[in-house]
Amino acid sequence: MTAPDASTDRIEKSIVVRAPRGRVWRALSDAAEFGAWFGVDFDPASFAPGATVRGRITHPGYEHITMEIVIERMVEGRLLSYRWHPYAVDPAADYSKEPTTLVTFELHDAPEGTLVTVVESGFDRIPLHRRAEAFRMNVQGWAGQMRNIEAHVAGRH
């Protein structure tokens, strides 16, 4: 087993939002609110450590995909983490025995509102062919978007 390569194993992103930490926490910790901005329609469920939550992706072109996350940690107002199979886009594939990545959202007060940081790690353990599939999904996703735009434009004329 080789050590994970820092440049390919982990991604960290952050954004400052003009809203109090409590408001952002609600958007993260409430399954329905989370689903609304994330783009997934969760089956009735609530987030709690250890819970498995499933739902349908709502993004155009991805509606046939079910997303599943397993909540790992929740620290009120500060931290939410879950595990999932990143880009688990093949409905015929069994991902259950494959490694997952860990997604961690952290909230910190910032002068303008709240600093939201997301870290996703563990990519080096994801099989290379699964990672290659993400490129195909990206292309298909775009094709789906284009079809939706075409349908939208066609409907207006």
Added chain:
Amino acid sequence: MSPVATDVGVRGGDVGASAHLFAALGDPTRLRLVVRLCRYGPASIVRLAADSSVTRQAVAKHLRVLARAGLVRGRRRGRESIWRLEPVRLEVARRYLELVSRRWDRTLERLKAAVER
């Protein structure tokens, strides 16, 4: 563990290379060829065609596209060529992380829009 885990290569990347890689891997048959070479190692066109449901001509055509994207290379051995994966593991891993990175950018923008409303 994938056999290419030890196959580490470094190559210069640019935006154009990404587009080639996307297009090359965006086809199910080509992706299957890459996965086949990745799992079972180098093979001839005859062998690759026998393992898949497409003709030798189609396999040859797809291999040329993959070769242009720098993903595979054919080397002549006797009367046939043996095709192998180029050491692309690191390249795929990096491009993959770019996809993930852009996806998180869009996701965080949606979170921002939702809570600032």
